[in-house]
Amino acid sequence: MSRLRSTRTGGGLTVAEAIRAAAGRLSETSDTARLDAELLAAHLLGVSRAEMLLRHMRDAAPHGLAALVERRAAHEPIAYLTGRQEFYGLPFIVTPAVLIPRGDSEVLVEAALEEKPDARRVLDCGTGSGALLLAVLSRLGEAQGVGIDSSPAALEVAARNAEQLGLRPQARFVEADWHRAGWAGGLGQFDLILANPPYVETGAELDPDVRDHEPASALFAGTDGLDDYRVLVPQLPGLLAPGGVSVVEIGYRQAAAVRAIGSGAGLTAQLRQDLAGRDRALVFRVC
Ligand code: GLN
Numbered sequence: 001m002s003r004l005r006s007t008r009t010g011g012g013l014t015v016a017e018a019i020r021a022a023a024g025r026l027s028e029t030s031d032t033a034r035l036d037a038e039l040l041a042a043h044l045l046g047v048s049r050a051e052m053l054l055r056h057m058r059d060a061a062p063h064g065l066a067a068l069v070e071r072r073a074a075h076e077p078i079a080y081l082t083g084r085q086e087f088y089g090l091p092f093i094v095t096p097a098v099l100i101p102r103g104d105s106e107v108l109v110e111a112a113l114e115e116k117p118d119a120r121r122v123l124d125c126g127t128g129s130g131a132l133l134l135a136v137l138s139r140l141g142e143a144q145g146v147g148i149d150s151s152p153a154a155l156e157v158a159a160r161n162a163e164q165l166g167l168r169p170q171a172r173f174v175e176a177d178w179h180r181a182g183w184a185g186g187l188g189q190f191d192l193i194l195a196n197p198p199y200v201e202t203g204a205e206l207d208p209d210v211r212d213h214e215p216a217s218a219l220f221a222g223t224d225g226l227d228d229y230r231v232l233v234p235q236l237p238g239l240l241a242p243g244g245v246s247v248v249e250i251g252y253r254q255a256a257a258v259r260a261i262g263s264g265a266g267l268t269a270q271l272r273q274d275l276a277g278r279d280r281a282l283v284f285r286v287c
Pocket residue numbers: 102196197198199200210218219220249
């Protein structure tokens with residue numbers, strides 16, 4: 001904190017000086033200390049990072065930066081501190097009730113739009129912030145989407161995102177839990193089913209940003225991380241309309257195991273990789 005205090009008598013820090021101090025404070029916490037500092041400062045100034053870097057570096061530093069920097073130093077993710085995360089080029093509201101949308105998951109959106117560009121009914125299982133569903137709906141003007149989640153707090157965030165993205169007429173959100181019999185009763189069938197279920201092994205060593213701040217219920221799925229696939233994947237055939245596809249995110253070492261679960265349920269699977277070349281999604285179809 002003290003390093004963020006003015007070194008000049010009588011005057012406060014400029015944005016540039018405050019960012020430099022903040023980046024120094026965060027250098028042990030974050031691999032992206034300078035970027036983190038810039039994002040927090042821009043958030044407090046209410047401008048984009050680009051706008052700040054171009055026009056505001058000599059302005060007075062915003063109030064509250066030191067407090068946010070201390071929270072970041074305790075590993076709170078930037079997205080929770082700013083309440084925003086971009087996904088698929090769209091701005092999403094995020095709170096600690098939802099998993100922060102990952103760039104790696106954009107491959108699911110691309111796969112879905114390639115495999116089912118004519119989808120009319122879309123289901124997103126474990127919608128969280130609504131990122132997958134709303135990104136897909138933003139490109140499918142005619143489609144109607146349902147996002148389900150077991151967390152009412154997450155569904156509230158998803159609904160706010162639909163609203164602010166102008167997608168409210170296309171999306172509805174329903175509290176449901178695929179572990180409970182009858183959860184999908186009345187939902188009908190879908191041309192496209194998206195899912196980013198929990199798939200982390202319980203007890204896995206995670207980055208403290210994730211482990212201490214993101215919702216455990218969105219991350220952990222038993223000792224091998226496959227519990228949710230075992231329950232959800234066999235239910236997909238009953239939810240898919242004829243010719244429908246389901247695009248499911250997987251951990252990078254889970255392709256074979258999740259493919260086998262699908263195959264036991266009469267589904268064929270096609271593998272998709274993320275930009276880093278890691279296995280990231282399976283596209284399921286009824287055989
Ligand atoms: N990709 C997330 C992570 O790396 C995990 C998301 C999930 O379990 N669905 O932390």
